Amino acid sequence: MRLELAGVEGIGFHGGSLIFAERDNNGNVVRNLNIKYAADTLGLARIDTEAVCLVNLRGASHFQQIISLPETTVNVAGTGNKYPIIALEYLQFGSLALLRERVSTEGFYIPSKVLWLVFRCMARQILGMMTPPSFSAEDEVIQEEPVPWIFYAITHGQAHGRYHKFGGISAEDDDEHDLLPILKLTDFSRGIRQEIAEIRIEDEEVVAEAQKEACDANLRAAAQVMEWLACTQEDEAVFETLGTVNEMEITDTQGGEVYDEDGHPVIETTARRVFLEDENIDLALRELVARCLATKDENVPTHEELLALCDDGARNRDPLSTSIFPEERIFDIDPRMNRLFVQRYLFDADTHSEGIISRSDLANMWRLEYRSV
Secondary structure (H helix, E strand, O other): OEEEEEEEEEEOOOEEEEEEEEEOOOOOEEEEEEEEEEOOHHHHHHHHHHHHHHHHOOOEOOEOOEEOOOOOEEEEOOOOEEEEEEEEEOOOOOEHHHHHHHHHHOOOOOOHHHHHHHHHHHHHHHHHHHOOOOOOOOOOOEOOOOOOOOOEEEEOOOOOHHHEEEOOOOOOOOOOOOOOOOEEEOOOOOOEEEEOHHHOOOOHHHHHHHHHHHHHHHHHHHHHHHHHHHOOOOHHHHHOOOOOOEEEEOOOOOOOOEEOOOOOEEEEEOOOHHHHOOOOOOHHHHHHHHHHOEOOHHHOOOHHHHHHHHHHHHHHOOOOOOOOOOHHHHHHOOOOHHHHHHHHHHHOOOHHHHOOEEOOOOOOOEEEEOOOO
């Protein structure tokens, strides 16, 4: 196995993220690896936290997979320092943040179909963090599902589009990702693993509460990302009212709602007014995101309901299910345009514009040192 520097994804005060190409004995690239290294004690704590979380999430398909390497460090030329690393699956098609930037730069909106597919992937992520499978490195990576053993729950700890990245093209029989590549959650450097193994047998209610706590935090984070992704306003407008409580009239009453002065059922939610009033967004999607950010627990969907609603939306919602239809929603006119959208903004896009420095710029600065086993 030979590893050669292929690019630099990002450099910070406490470490960095590099791209290395693994080559076989004939010099052919077998795969790319995302190598994160720690440059100080804080950076080490962060990659340790990420490693713990990702080992627990190993085998769950909607998460960046951790890769085992033998006793590996990264050597930064000119410093004499060797830094500890973790090796991760390389996700080639960039992040949600980069996708939104590409689309908005050209004056378009993300199609409703794509938004539903993204939200369904997030629902899978929430389920995976509630019941992490913790498979071995040799086990097959599978779709998230409830597992009979429950030892811990994981909270991601961050809400931003740059932590959701698109993986490779899925198998032909994968009907959930036949249009949009699988969306994986990355960067667990601020993740929290809540141990519940010792209370599993003694008190199932406490276990359920620990799971719910993790689910609620992850659900709200996902909803905040969806709110930002779907909104057709500028980022500043979306976040200017962060934390305020608004009311939204709902069509699917769940109990626990209140009524406005005209007698319409409404829920109280921390979803921003600019999002709730955005008529370019599928009404069912707006309502579901608003419920995920509701102030009362009885209005918040369970993870089972969230997954069911996202799956229904991805499969069955009319792509024109918006209050109005501006010219900017050109990719919603014809369902076949969705494939053109994915081709243009993911498969044919320049994913390197997300801050990756070419190998030629810094070719000799980083070198991996490892022992063969």
